[in-house]
Each structure stands twice: as structure tokens, then as C-alpha cells.
Amino acid sequence: MTVPVIIYENLSSRIRENVKKSTQSVSCVRFVLSGPYTLSESPMTPSTPKKPASSGKQKRDDGQVSHETVGARLRSARKENGLTLKTLSERSGVAVSTISKAERGDIALTYDKFGALARALGLDYSAIFGHGNAELSAGMSPSFTEAGKQTIYETSNYRYGMIASDLANKRMVPMRAHIRARKLEDFPDYIRHAGEEFVFVLSGSLLLQFENGSEFRVAPGDSLYFDSGVGHVYLSEHDAGVDAIVCCVDMHVPPAMSRSR
Numbered sequence: 001m002t003v004p005v006i007i008y009e010n011l012s013s014r015i016r017e018n019v020k021k022s023t024q025s026v027s028c029v030r031f032v033l034s035g036p037y038t039l040s041e042s043p044m045t046p047s048t049p050k051k052p053a054s055s056g057k058q059k060r061d062d063g064q065v066s067h068e069t070v071g072a073r074l075r076s077a078r079k080e081n082g083l084t085l086k087t088l089s090e091r092s093g094v095a096v097s098t099i100s101k102a103e104r105g106d107i108a109l110t111y112d113k114f115g116a117l118a119r120a121l122g123l124d125y126s127a128i129f130g131h132g133n134a135e136l137s138a139g140m141s142p143s144f145t146e147a148g149k150q151t152i153y154e155t156s157n158y159r160y161g162m163i164a165s166d167l168a169n170k171r172m173v174p175m176r177a178h179i180r181a182r183k184l185e186d187f188p189d190y191i192r193h194a195g196e197e198f199v200f201v202l203s204g205s206l207l208l209q210f211e212n213g214s215e216f217r218v219a220p221g222d223s224l225y226f227d228s229g230v231g232h233v234y235l236s237e238h239d240a241g242v243d244a245i246v247c248c249v250d251m252h253v254p255p256a257m258s259r260s261r
Helices: 013-021 067-080 085-092 096-104 111-121 125-129
Strands: 006-008 029-035 038-043 151-154 158-162 173-179 195-203 206-210 215-218 223-227 232-236 242-250
Touching: 067 096, 067 111, 067 125, 085 096, 085 111, 096 111, 111 125, 111 242, 173 232, 195 206, 206 223, 215 223, 232 242
Parallel strands: none
Antiparallel strands: 006 029, 029 038, 151 158, 158 173, 173 242, 195 223, 195 242, 206 215, 206 232
């Protein structure tokens, strides 16, 4: 657990006197400095969330999407496509037992598995992790995700914070990830998905291991861009875990993925 080293929780008496004379609304804030690149701010009193200055349409992601919800969406898409579990398994390369358990919400899927199922079903990621209000259009409107409001999908090794989860037809899948896995044995296999991947570490020490034997230690502020078709796993070198921005680009997204439910 990261231990804050500097905490400012109260305004000084002089500032308080000035606040009384001001016509603007001022809230006390708490700043927590917990290490390099990490500065968080949380309101001590309720305040209106800040929004970007834009006239375009904005979307905000919050809450957590459960394994049961993701499973129900996959099952609904499979049935709409008239596919059996066996047929979907053959198309996606995901085992029948894995699909069945995922549809029941018994297990969490790793990125490569839900990506393979999405491709086989012609399903946009917004239909899996969005809130049901994704819109398809010829153009793209800015999609704003407020700090701490990413749609969360939990697995035993990773926490996926899906960014812009309601935006359909994204060419990349951005996430704020928390990596808790500590060793290779925590995974049944390396994760592989055709495309490219980028990771930028925010906090913690990340070890990225590849099936070809190469490995990279990525510290806060460091980044790595790589071929995600090569089997890989993210490992935290400390119990506190690693926070990182991860962006995946699927190089084989078929036209059918323009469909969003």
C-alpha cells in the first residue's frame, strides 16, 4: 500500500478570511502526494464535477460492469447470431467450457479472450463494456471520461478501467489498468491478441515478460510499445501492484464490428 507523504487538508486562517469576502464558491481540498507522477485531489465538500470546455457531446463512464453482465451480453449476441457454443468456439478459438462459464458469469475473461469473442460475434467493445447508450455515426464526438469514473472490469490478475467505454467504433481500446499478478504461474497461458499494444506506467514497478524469453522492467514514466500477438504477461514486482495506462489496437477488426447493440 502506498503511504502518502504530504497531506494538506485545511485552508489557513488567512485564506479562510479571504474566502468569506469572496463571491466565488470555494471547497476545501485534500492533496495527496504519494510518489513520482502521482498527485490526486479529492473534494472535502460536495462540488460540481469539472467538465472539459467543449461544445461537443460528452460521455462519462462510471460504475463497474459485472462478470454476469458481460456474460449476458455475450450470450445474447451469440443467440442473435444463431450460433451454438461449439460454433462460436470454432470461430473464436476460445474453448467451449470457457465461453459457457463466461456466459454464466462464473469467470472473468482476459483481454485476448473477450477480444476474440467480440470479433467472432461482430460485436463492438462498447456493446460489451458500455452502458447501452453507444451511438454510431459517420463522425466521432469527443468522449470524456472523468478521473476515477472508468468502467471497471475485474479479473484475478488485472483490473481493467475501460476508458470511453460507450464510444463505438474505436480503433484503439484505452484502459487504466491495475496489475496485481506477481508471477507467471498466476496465468494459465501467455496473453496473445493480434495487433499492437502500448503501456505507460504511472506507479509501481512493472515486469513485462514475453513468451520468446525477452522481458522489460518498466518504471514510473517509462513506456513500452510492442506486438501484442507475441504472448505476454504483465507482472507487478511489489505487493502494492502497478497502475498503468494501456492502449490496445486490434489489427484485424472486421467491418461487422461496426455493429453495436
